[in-house]
Amino acid sequence: MGGTMDGTKQRRRGNTRQRIQDVALELFAEQGYEKTSLREIAERLDVTKAALYYHFKTKEEIIVSLFEDLTQPIEDLIEWGRQQPHTLDTKQEIVRRYSQALADASPLFRFMQENQATVRELSIGETFKNRMLGMRDIIIDPDADLVDQVRCISALFTMHAGMFVMKDLEGDPEEKRKAILEVATDLITQAHKGA
Amino acid sequence: MGGTMDGTKQRRRGNTRQRIQDVALELFAEQGYEKTSLREIAERLDVTKAALYYHFKTKEEIIVSLFEDLTQPIEDLIEWGRQQPHTLDTKQEIVRRYSQALADASPLFRFMQENQATVRELSIGETFKNRMLGMRDIIIDPDADLVDQVRCISALFTMHAGMFVMKDLEGDPEEKRKAILEVATDLITQAHKGA
Amino acid sequence: MGGTMDGTKQRRRGNTRQRIQDVALELFAEQGYEKTSLREIAERLDVTKAALYYHFKTKEEIIVSLFEDLTQPIEDLIEWGRQQPHTLDTKQEIVRRYSQALADASPLFRFMQENQATVRELSIGETFKNRMLGMRDIIIDPDADLVDQVRCISALFTMHAGMFVMKDLEGDPEEKRKAILEVATDLITQAHKGA
Amino acid sequence: MGGTMDGTKQRRRGNTRQRIQDVALELFAEQGYEKTSLREIAERLDVTKAALYYHFKTKEEIIVSLFEDLTQPIEDLIEWGRQQPHTLDTKQEIVRRYSQALADASPLFRFMQENQATVRELSIGETFKNRMLGMRDIIIDPDADLVDQVRCISALFTMHAGMFVMKDLEGDPEEKRKAILEVATDLITQAHKGA
DNA sequence: AATGAATGAGCCTTCATTCAT
DNA sequence: AATGAATGAAGGCTCATTCAT
Numbered sequence: 001m002g003g004t005m006d007g008t009k010q011r012r013r014g015n016t017r018q019r020i021q022d023v024a025l026e027l028f029a030e031q032g033y034e035k036t037s038l039r040e041i042a043e044r045l046d047v048t049k050a051a052l053y054y055h056f057k058t059k060e061e062i063i064v065s066l067f068e069d070l071t072q073p074i075e076d077l078i079e080w081g082r083q084q085p086h087t088l089d090t091k092q093e094i095v096r097r098y099s100q101a102l103a104d105a106s107p108l109f110r111f112m113q114e115n116q117a118t119v120r121e122l123s124i125g126e127t128f129k130n131r132m133l134g135m136r137d138i139i140i141d142p143d144a145d146l147v148d149q150v151r152c153i154s155a156l157f158t159m160h161a162g163m164f165v166m167k168d169l170e171g172d173p174e175e176k177r178k179a180i181l182e183v184a185t186d187l188i189t190q191a192h193k194g195a
Numbered sequence: 196m197g198g199t200m201d202g203t204k205q206r207r208r209g210n211t212r213q214r215i216q217d218v219a220l221e222l223f224a225e226q227g228y229e230k231t232s233l234r235e236i237a238e239r240l241d242v243t244k245a246a247l248y249y250h251f252k253t254k255e256e257i258i259v260s261l262f263e264d265l266t267q268p269i270e271d272l273i274e275w276g277r278q279q280p281h282t283l284d285t286k287q288e289i290v291r292r293y294s295q296a297l298a299d300a301s302p303l304f305r306f307m308q309e310n311q312a313t314v315r316e317l318s319i320g321e322t323f324k325n326r327m328l329g330m331r332d333i334i335i336d337p338d339a340d341l342v343d344q345v346r347c348i349s350a351l352f353t354m355h356a357g358m359f360v361m362k363d364l365e366g367d368p369e370e371k372r373k374a375i376l377e378v379a380t381d382l383i384t385q386a387h388k389g390a
Numbered sequence: 391m392g393g394t395m396d397g398t399k400q401r402r403r404g405n406t407r408q409r410i411q412d413v414a415l416e417l418f419a420e421q422g423y424e425k426t427s428l429r430e431i432a433e434r435l436d437v438t439k440a441a442l443y444y445h446f447k448t449k450e451e452i453i454v455s456l457f458e459d460l461t462q463p464i465e466d467l468i469e470w471g472r473q474q475p476h477t478l479d480t481k482q483e484i485v486r487r488y489s490q491a492l493a494d495a496s497p498l499f500r501f502m503q504e505n506q507a508t509v510r511e512l513s514i515g516e517t518f519k520n521r522m523l524g525m526r527d528i529i530i531d532p533d534a535d536l537v538d539q540v541r542c543i544s545a546l547f548t549m550h551a552g553m554f555v556m557k558d559l560e561g562d563p564e565e566k567r568k569a570i571l572e573v574a575t576d577l578i579t580q581a582h583k584g585a
Numbered sequence: 586m587g588g589t590m591d592g593t594k595q596r597r598r599g600n601t602r603q604r605i606q607d608v609a610l611e612l613f614a615e616q617g618y619e620k621t622s623l624r625e626i627a628e629r630l631d632v633t634k635a636a637l638y639y640h641f642k643t644k645e646e647i648i649v650s651l652f653e654d655l656t657q658p659i660e661d662l663i664e665w666g667r668q669q670p671h672t673l674d675t676k677q678e679i680v681r682r683y684s685q686a687l688a689d690a691s692p693l694f695r696f697m698q699e700n701q702a703t704v705r706e707l708s709i710g711e712t713f714k715n716r717m718l719g720m721r722d723i724i725i726d727p728d729a730d731l732v733d734q735v736r737c738i739s740a741l742f743t744m745h746a747g748m749f750v751m752k753d754l755e756g757d758p759e760e761k762r763k764a765i766l767e768v769a770t771d772l773i774t775q776a777h778k779g780a
Numbered sequence: 781a782a783t784g785a786a787t788g789a790g791c792c793t794t795c796a797t798t799c800a801t
Numbered sequence: 802a803a804t805g806a807a808t809g810a811a812g813g814c815t816c817a818t819t820c821a822t
Contacts, residue, residue, distance in 0.1 A: 014781095016781080016782090031312065031316070032229075032312030032313055032316075033312075034227075034229040034230065034313075035229065035312070035313070035316070037815075037816060037817085038816075038817065038818090039815085039816075039817095047781095047782070047783090048782070048783055048784075049783095049816095049817085049818085050782065050783055050784075050785095050818095050819085050820090051781075051782050051783075053782095053817095053818070053819080054781060054782060055781090058817080058818080059816095059817065059818090111312075113311065114311035114312040114315075115310075115311075115312050116308065116309035116310075116311075117226065117227030117228075117230070117306075117309040117310050118227055118229075118230070120309075121226070121227075121230070146366065146370065146371065146374040147374045147377050147378060149364070149374075150353070150357065150361075150371075150374045150375050150377075150378045151378055153353075153357065153360060153361070154349060154352075154353040154357070154378050154382075157349075157352055157353060157356045157357075157360070158345070158348075158349040158352060158353070161352045161356065162345065162348065162349070162352075165348060165352070166345075166348070169344070171341065175341065176341070176345075179341040179342045179344075179345045180345050182342050182345075183342060183345045183346050183349055183382075187349075187378075209805095209806095211806075211807090232790075232791065232792085233791080233792065233793090234790080234791080234792095242806095242807075242808090243807070243808055243809070244792085244793085244808095245793090245794085245795090245807070245808060245809075245810095246806075246807050246808075248792090248793070248794080249805085249806060249807065250806090252793095253792080253793080254791095254792065254793090404802095406802080406803090421702065421706070422619075422702030422703055422706075423702075424617075424619040424620065424703075425619065425702070425703070425706070427794075427795065427796085428795080428796065428797090429794085429795080429796095437802095437803070437804090438803070438804055438805075439796085439797085439804095440797095440798085440799090440803065440804060440805080440806095441802075441803050441804075443796095443797070443798080443803095444802060444803060445802090448796080448797080449795095449796065449797090501702075503701065504701035504702040504705075505700075505701075505702050506698065506699035506700075506701075507616065507617030507618075507620070507696075507699040507700050508617055508619075508620070510699075511616070511617075511620070536756065536760065536761070536764040537764045537767050537768060539754070539764075540743070540747065540751075540761075540764045540765050540767075540768045541768055543743075543747065543750060543751070544739060544742075544743040544747070544768055544772075547739075547742055547743060547746045547747075547750070548735070548738075548739040548742060548743070551742045551746065552735065552738065552739070552742075555738060555742070556735075556738070559734070561731065565731065566731070566735075569731040569732045569734075569735045570735050570739075572732050572735075573732060573735045573736050573739050573772075577739075577768075599784095599785095601785080601786090622811075622812060622813085623812080623813065623814090624811080624812075624813095632785095632786075632787090633786070633787055633788070634787095634812095634813085634814085635786070635787060635788075635789095635814090635815085635816090636785075636786050636787075638813090638814070638815075639784085639785060639786065640785090642814095643813080643814080644812095644813065644814090
């Protein structure tokens, strides 16, 4: 029942792991982590729950694998940032690239944004938090005014939240991203000058 | 375990509903809505699960009641805002009061912030969304530049997220709130002037 | 909240027991015994569950009281029947009166008919069964042909079931009852002659 | 309690679904639908409740599956009946076969008979009612005398109820069934001639 | 590479019942 | 004559997970 000799099943072979990730991310982003059951994922893929366990040891491992696969660019970005001088130019470049990285993995970040309570209890929670601290250290001058520190954090949050909140707003997504980026850059710049 | 005839139980009488709300909010904010079971709430209060059902018809009704009880000030604020002229002064006043309202019910807003996926599926989701749109309509000039619109949204989000993110930061909470408010006010002001 | 000085509540005084019975019978007949909760009964009456317990010791006692109050005529009928000679005339008279007794307490008998499994486990089950055996002894000649015995049982069942099954049929209820009675009488008469 | 490594468990494999149906029907017929809990069924089978849910999506689905599996002959009979001329011979044949069909699935019909209130609220209620109407249309001449219509209904009910009521009576079950059938046939015949 | 069958823990919810007031 | 508050038991159901095949 479901793809017997028309190639549907054959074509699937070998990429089940990927397909699980795709469906899982879609559902996690849509309904949240706890409200998405493995049964639901399995049913959408037309396989059994046990099949999921062939590819992933636990439910958590699915989200972990997604996180690892999709946030590598950000890891790299932070690594790169650490080795640059903390000039305004560097900061602006970081923000620019960060905005792009978020857009490239937007379903994952939507998930992280909307399931913070859950993420915090998952193993990726710690990792993610560390990454945020990494970004902060690059962008924020610890000697800066408290207000300027807030500006930097606000810049990051504007990028994070912006994308999901603005779904209801009219206009081309890429254009919106640019606007968000501009505001974030502005905040960073003000903060840098303030210091 | 807890209050046999020393008055503990007597003092409890008549305020169980309130106590349920208190404990529930604490746990919801800490662990999330789905991860908090009614068993857990009941145990903390040293009553049975059935007792919760005497006071609330469903689990959802608990969070709904909290939302209704704690967000009235914001409802009022929006109502007030609607009747004012959309001057810069008004906007700044709105932001100032909003910041205060958030701080006054900060555990609830932490919960809403960290459980967006869940909240969206609850009946309060719609209500909350409408409230956000209400704020937006007061603060954002629809003819404004897209960038300025983003500034306004960013201002709101900075206040929302700010409080929870900055828990890790050093410093007096009230001072931090002031800093956040300053950044938000700044964003609103820039947006207003841009238009 | 609910009838303060308009007489609604005053008029109720003293007949709450009766009102409980009325509502309970209505709901039991409509939805069955197990599916009707005391909460539901209480809500319909606009009193608390505890009030029901002031008037009846248990849920079962409500149905027991209804049974006792409403089936006295049948008890009497059987008593009378026992003392008559077992002539055809007597039997026909019994059937006639039985039909009337059923019609007079039809919601109760509908309930008994549709909740046999439940009734069997209740204390009224035994009583009711004994009554049926009483009727049988009066109407059935133990020496009669098996087929004639079945005719008698069929007569009783036709009266029992008839009334509820024929609700869907067109026609005046009293006319239908007459038709049912005629068939039952017929069966009894055939059985009597066969012996 | 039951099957450790002596083959009991092995023999079970592959027929659990059937075993659930068997036990469920037995308990439903004995105690009624609502009074039979899934825990009870599971315990009798020495499996967990969750195992039941592997085979049936809900409690209702268990009774539905039993109904579907066991009443096919009656469905067929009605289909056959519809295509025959409505002669006396046909009607008598229908009644004969119906009596047999009831006897073949007598625990199910005992259940349906004794839990009418419950059945009415279940999805099988509608189906069953339609079937009864189907039988009625074949057997009853709509132009007939009301009394003759009652005779037909009485015939059906005599067969339904007869089997369970007569358990207390002495005598061989098959002989009793024959007697019941004779009375039912008689009623149908009288009704046919009357018209 | 995946299935069929099952488990143990837990969830939300409902119920009949109790008792001090 | 009735309420407010609570309980203990149970119910149906879902979930992540396991394991032999």
